[in-house]
Amino acid sequence: MQRVTVTLPESLCDELDAFARTRRYDTRSEAMRDLLRAALRDDSAGTQGHAMGVLSYVYDHQTRDLASRLMHHHHDHHALSITTSHVHLDHDTCLETAILRGPVDALRAYADGVLGQRGVMHGNLFLIPVEPRAGNHEHGHGHAPHEHLHVRDSF
Numbered sequence: 001m002q003r004v005t006v007t008l009p010e011s012l013c014d015e016l017d018a019f020a021r022t023r024r025y026d027t028r029s030e031a032m033r034d035l036l037r038a039a040l041r042d043d044s045a046g047t048q049g050h051a052m053g054v055l056s057y058v059y060d061h062q063t064r065d066l067a068s069r070l071m072h073h074h075h076d077h078h079a080l081s082i083t084t085s086h087v088h089l090d091h092d093t094c095l096e097t098a099i100l101r102g103p104v105d106a107l108r109a110y111a112d113g114v115l116g117q118r119g120v121m122h123g124n125l126f127l128i129p130v131e132p133r134a135g136n137h138e139h140g141h142g143h144a145p146h147e148h149l150h151v152r153d154s155f
Helices: 011-020 026-041 065-078 104-117
Strands: 051-059 082-086 093-103 120-135 145-153
Touching: 011 026, 051 065, 051 104, 065 104, 093 104, 104 120
Parallel strands: none
Antiparallel strands: 051 093, 051 120, 082 093, 120 145
């Protein structure tokens, strides 16, 4: 690891300390690393590579044809989807989460296609940078070439 020195105004340092305490970080450095990772991950320039994604969104299921449009969008991109969860929040509103895997640009395009729909009220795509690596080791049923995803620190 490299040491980086950052000068902060006292008020911002106080906020960082409060954040670290609330989130139960052992050190400021751990809090800063996570904040920096999140900022870099969310930066629109990070479109290369592969990622796991969690797309969460809230929508009004009464919006005309929205459920059908969402279902067709999901089916059109089935190769990116691992699983989807659906929760009824009230009589009109649903929360869905989709666990996704694939190229970052494809995951962002998929999310944009969902979040841009009329009737989708809140939404967020959380990306976790990963890289596929080939392997050939025992999993209890012999050796066979296969890939595993390994989490990276950043894109």
